[in-house]
Amino acid sequence: MLNRLNSLKTRQTNTQTEVSTNPRPANKTAYSPLSWAEIITTETPKTTHPLPKKPTFATQEPAQTEQNHFKKFSIVIPTNFGATKPFKDKTTQESYNRVNEALMEVNAKQDNNPAEARCLLDNRATWTHLADPVFVTSPTTYAVIVHACPTFLDFDDEICTKAFLQQNEIDNNKVLCIQWLGHPKEEEKSHGLVVIQLTDKATAQQLLRGGLIFNGTFMRPMPYTPGPHQCFNCLKTGHQAYQCKNDPTCIKCGGNHTPQDCKDSTYVPSVKRCVQCINEDIQLKGSTNKYKDKYRHSCLSQQCPI
Structure with missing residues (x-):
C-alpha cells in the first residue's frame, strides 16, 4: 500500500514539472483583429485566373453623316435660269445683312428650329425678292401623276380646266400647271398620264388620299418622282x-x-x-x-x- 502511494506521488510530481516546462499553446482558432497598418501592408493573394483585359478598339473615321453634324450649315438657293445674279457688287457682310432684313420682314425670328427653317425654304419664293429685287426664285411645287386619265380632257381649255378643279374642290391659285406626260392625243390613245404641279403640300396630300373625279370617272393620283x-x-x-x-x-x-x-x-x-x-x-x-x-x-x- 505504501509503495502504491509513493508511485502516485511520483507521477503527480512528473506531471507538474512537464506542465511548467512546456506551456500549453494558444488557441489557433481565436480571432485577433488586425491593425490598419497591417491591413494596408498585407499583400493581396494572387488569383489563379487573371482578370480580363479591357478591350481595345481600332480607331475608325466617323461616317460622313456624323461629321456633318459638326460642320457649319449652309444652304444653296438656286435662282431662275437666265436671271441676273443677285447681290452683285455686294460684299458677304452686306448680303448677309440684306437676307436677315428680309427674314425680319416675314417675321422669321426663331433660331435653331429645323421645322421653321424647312418652312422658310419651302416658301422661299415669298421672301427672297425682299433681300434683292432680282433674287426671284421659283415656288416649291408638289407634283402628283394621274394614271389612266381620259384624253378627252383638254387642259389647254380654261373652261375645261376650271370645271375639273371645281369638281375636285381645288383652289385654282394653288395649281401651277397641268400637263400631259408625252403626247397621248397625237398618238390617238384613249387614256394617258397627267402631271399636276401644286404649290400647296396639304392640297397634294388631299389628292393622294381621296383621288380625283370628273363626270363620274374616278382617277387615282400617285406621287410623281421626275427622272x-x-x-x-x-x-x-x-x-x-x-x-x-x-x-x-x-x-x-x-x-x-x-x-x-x-x-x-x-x-x-x-x-x-x-x-x-x-x-x-x-x-x-x-x-x-x-x-x-x-x-x-x-x-x-x-x-x-x-
Whole structure:
C-alpha cells in the first residue's frame, strides 16, 4: 500500500514539472483583429485566373453623316435660269445683312428650329425678292401623276380646266400647271398620264388620299418622282444648265457651240438625230452613219438610251 502511494506521488510530481516546462499553446482558432497598418501592408493573394483585359478598339473615321453634324450649315438657293445674279457688287457682310432684313420682314425670328427653317425654304419664293429685287426664285411645287386619265380632257381649255378643279374642290391659285406626260392625243390613245404641279403640300396630300373625279370617272393620283435632270447646255444628265461648267454641245450637229451658232447645212428639223448616241459611237468605233434608225430620236426624249 505504501509503495502504491509513493508511485502516485511520483507521477503527480512528473506531471507538474512537464506542465511548467512546456506551456500549453494558444488557441489557433481565436480571432485577433488586425491593425490598419497591417491591413494596408498585407499583400493581396494572387488569383489563379487573371482578370480580363479591357478591350481595345481600332480607331475608325466617323461616317460622313456624323461629321456633318459638326460642320457649319449652309444652304444653296438656286435662282431662275437666265436671271441676273443677285447681290452683285455686294460684299458677304452686306448680303448677309440684306437676307436677315428680309427674314425680319416675314417675321422669321426663331433660331435653331429645323421645322421653321424647312418652312422658310419651302416658301422661299415669298421672301427672297425682299433681300434683292432680282433674287426671284421659283415656288416649291408638289407634283402628283394621274394614271389612266381620259384624253378627252383638254387642259389647254380654261373652261375645261376650271370645271375639273371645281369638281375636285381645288383652289385654282394653288395649281401651277397641268400637263400631259408625252403626247397621248397625237398618238390617238384613249387614256394617258397627267402631271399636276401644286404649290400647296396639304392640297397634294388631299389628292393622294381621296383621288380625283370628273363626270363620274374616278382617277387615282400617285406621287410623281421626275427622272434625272438633263442639262440643256452640254446635254448630259445629273445637273441643270445653270449648274453646268462644261462646254456647250449643239443639239443639231453635236459640235462645241450653241444651237444658235450652228452652221450645219445638212440639219433638217423634221429629221431627228440624237447627237449623244452619235458622239458615243464615234468615240467607240471612230466613225458611224448619222442616219441609222437607232439615232432617230431626240437626245432630250425618254427613247434615248443614254
